[in-house]
Amino acid sequence: MAGGEIWVLSAFGQGHLFPCIELCKLVASRNYKATLVVFSNLSSSVPSSFRDHPLTVVLVVPADPPRPGSDGFTSRWNVARPSSPTSSRSSSRPGRGAQPGPFFTSGGCSAAMDLAAWKGSPLDIGPGETRLLPGLPEGMGLTVSDLKRRSSVAGPRKWGQQQGHGAGSDSGLGSSRPSGPGGPPRMAPPGPGEKPYWVDPTESSIALVINTCHDLEGPFLDYLANQVGKPVWGVGPLLPDQYWTSSGSLVRDREIRPSKQSNMTEEYIVRWLDSKPLCSVIYMSFGSSVGLTTEEYDTLAKALEESTWPFVWAIQPGSGGSEEGYYPHGLVAKARERALIITGWAPQLLILSHPSTGGFLSHCGWNSTVEALGRGVGYRVSDDDLVMVQKEEIVKGIDKLMSDEEVKERAAKVSGMFQGGFPACALADLDAFINFLN
Numbered sequence: 001m002a003g004g005e006i007w008v009l010s011a012f013g014q015g016h017l018f019p020c021i022e023l024c025k026l027v028a029s030r031n032y033k034a035t036l037v038v039f040s041n042l043s044s045s046v047p048s049s050f051r052d053h054p055l056t057v058v059l060v061v062p063a064d065p066p067r068p069g070s071d072g073f074t075s076r077w078n079v080a081r082p083s084s085p086t087s088s089r090s091s092s093r094p095g096r097g098a099q100p101g102p103f104f105t106s107g108g109c110s111a112a113m114d115l116a117a118w119k120g121s122p123l124d125i126g127p128g129e130t131r132l133l134p135g136l137p138e139g140m141g142l143t144v145s146d147l148k149r150r151s152s153v154a155g156p157r158k159w160g161q162q163q164g165h166g167a168g169s170d171s172g173l174g175s176s177r178p179s180g181p182g183g184p185p186r187m188a189p190p191g192p193g194e195k196p197y198w199v200d201p202t203e204s205s206i207a208l209v210i211n212t213c214h215d216l217e218g219p220f221l222d223y224l225a226n227q228v229g230k231p232v233w234g235v236g237p238l239l240p241d242q243y244w245t246s247s248g249s250l251v252r253d254r255e256i257r258p259s260k261q262s263n264m265t266e267e268y269i270v271r272w273l274d275s276k277p278l279c280s281v282i283y284m285s286f287g288s289s290v291g292l293t294t295e296e297y298d299t300l301a302k303a304l305e306e307s308t309w310p311f312v313w314a315i316q317p318g319s320g321g322s323e324e325g326y327y328p329h330g331l332v333a334k335a336r337e338r339a340l341i342i343t344g345w346a347p348q349l350l351i352l353s354h355p356s357t358g359g360f361l362s363h364c365g366w367n368s369t370v371e372a373l374g375r376g377v378g379y380r381v382s383d384d385d386l387v388m389v390q391k392e393e394i395v396k397g398i399d400k401l402m403s404d405e406e407v408k409e410r411a412a413k414v415s416g417m418f419q420g421g422f423p424a425c426a427l428a429d430l431d432a433f434i435n436f437l438n
Contacts (some may be wrong), residue, residue: 260345279358
């Protein structure tokens, strides 16, 4: 008999759903019943093995949230609403008397930085000044450039700026802006001086649960706990069991997640990667939550043509603003054996776990970040997203990522944290969370 029950309400997007599934599995491993509330447009992404587990239950609700008072779903939506769509909400039991606890599907650093930036009153930062953020690791601060970057969210769209949360999007944090009665708030990173959207809704919660661990982000979890005055537990990174048990071998996505439409089979991708030297391939994928323009895609294609590194480029449907999606016509003919272009679904865990993959150019979603770092794959972020990135800059960035020994050493160091499997500190926090509910 189960020791209790926890409901986990997933926000929109597969990037939020997958960590929620893994959280439910961990909860079930502690002899708790876990009910996953999932929107109907994502229900097909829940593996059959999860549905078959005796302690996990899937509750499917309409994909389009109803207007307040319209039907019985409203109460469930209002519980989930404060954390949508960049986190999910866990509860000790449904109905009256439930103890709400927001579950952040993103990491601790983004939440801590947003909170510290708001508390730091940064609007009066002068040129050349760095405003240090008390409580965060030494040297972390804000500059005028950071304020401009945050301001750009409300202005014209810049390079790779997030434009929505589609299925398959990675998780992130931001501030809320209303999107209409009864619907979820539209999420965006908080602007200069703005309060993070999650601050007010979490005031009545019993604790915060975050998809990270102390080994990886301890200082940020400690900062959040000190600031919110309640327990903050890191129970991740929440990745499939096969990810943690397959160190040194390939992770087969098709054995973990329902297959999606793609122009490439896993077998063909493995054969192509097998033909490349160790750590020589750069993998590129921007998920479905980041919308590059056709011009930006063209610039990236030209940079890949000029670069000498082999690459795997996963291109999502609808990319470039068109229904059929962007495709770099002529690139394969020019790059020849260096190019592998995947349209549709790409087996990301498989690609990142292959020894030929040495770098990852990504939209920096949290799931993608930990999937790469856990496998020792180098990761690089542009220093300035306020302007259109030029072809020459992309070529230089790829070269640095793929050849910089410091990048490789740091990636290997982070990967070493996870060689023993799922972090013991995360399991300890999971047990502390469940004991707290008891």
